[in-house]
Amino acid sequence: xxxxxxxxxxxxxxGRGLAAQDTTAATxxxxxxxxxxxxxxxxxxxxxxxxxxxxxxxxxxxxxxFPADVGQVYCWTKVAGAGGAAIHHVWFHGDTQVxxxxxxxxxxxxxxxxxxxxxxxxxxxxxxxxxxAAGSVxxxxxxxxxx
Numbered sequence: 001x002x003x004x005x006x007x008x009x010x011x012x013x014x015g016r017g018l019a020a021q022d023t024t025a026a027t028x029x030x031x032x033x034x035x036x037x038x039x040x041x042x043x044x045x046x047x048x049x050x051x052x053x054x055x056x057x058x059x060x061x062x063x064x065x066f067p068a069d070v071g072q073v074y075c076w077t078k079v080a081g082a083g084g085a086a087i088h089h090v091w092f093h094g095d096t097q098v099x100x101x102x103x104x105x106x107x108x109x110x111x112x113x114x115x116x117x118x119x120x121x122x123x124x125x126x127x128x129x130x131x132x133a134a135g136s137v138x139x140x141x142x143x144x145x146x147x
Contacts, residue, residue, distance in 0.1 A: 043082040043132045045139040046109060050075055050128065054113050058112055068120050068146030075141065076113040076126040083107045087138070088131040089114040093122050 051059035051074045052066065059076040067071060075089045082105040091114075092100035101114035116128075123146030130139040 008117050022040050042137060043085060043087060043105075045077060046080050046082045047078040047128050048075065048128075048130055048139045048141055050141050050143045055113050059113070064143045066118075066143065070118055070145060072117045073126075073143070073145075074113050074115050075130070075131055076111070077103075077139075078109055078111045079105055079130075080109045082110065082132075086133050087112070088129075088133075088135075090129045091116045091133055092127050093130070095123055095133050122145075 034107075049059050049062040050064070050066075052061035052063075052070065054060065054074050054076055059074065062076075075091075077087065077089070080089060084101050085105050087105060089099075089101045089103065090097060091101075099114075099116050103112045103114060107113065124144065125140045125142070126145055127140055129137045130141075131137055
C-alpha cells in the first residue's frame with residue numbers, strides 16, 4: 001500500500017496539471033467572437049397626425065389649424081418595423097422645443113401618441129417631429145394654433 005500511495009498522488013497531480021492545460025485551451029477555443037453591433041430596426045412612419053383627441057386608439061378632429069382655446073393637442077403616430085424600439089415626439093412652438101416624449105413601440109405595426117398642453121397665449125406656428133432613438137427625424141407635422 002505504501003508503494004501505491006505515491007503513484008496515486010503522482011497520477012492525481014499529473015491529471016490535474018493536464019486538466020488545467022485543457023481548461024486553458026478550451027477557454028481560448030470557446031471564447032465567443034466579438035458580437036456585431038445590433039442592427040437598428042428600420043422605423044417607418046406609416047401615418048402621423050395632430051388631433052384634438054384620441055379615442056379607442058384612433059385620432060379625432062385632426063387638422064392643421066386649431067383654436068387658441070384648444071387646451072391640448074395630440075400627436076398620433078402609426079409606425080412599422082420598430083417592435084421593441086422607442087420613438088420620440090419632439091414638440092416645438094415656433095423654433096423653441098417645448099417637449100420631448102419617449103414612446104415605447106411594442107410591435108409592428110404599432111399606434112402610439114403623446115399629448116401637449118397648449119396655453120391660450122401660445123398661438124402661432126407649431127410642429128412635432130417624430131424621431132427614432134438615434135434622433136433622426138422620420139416625420140414632421142406642422143400646425144397652427146389660434147390663427
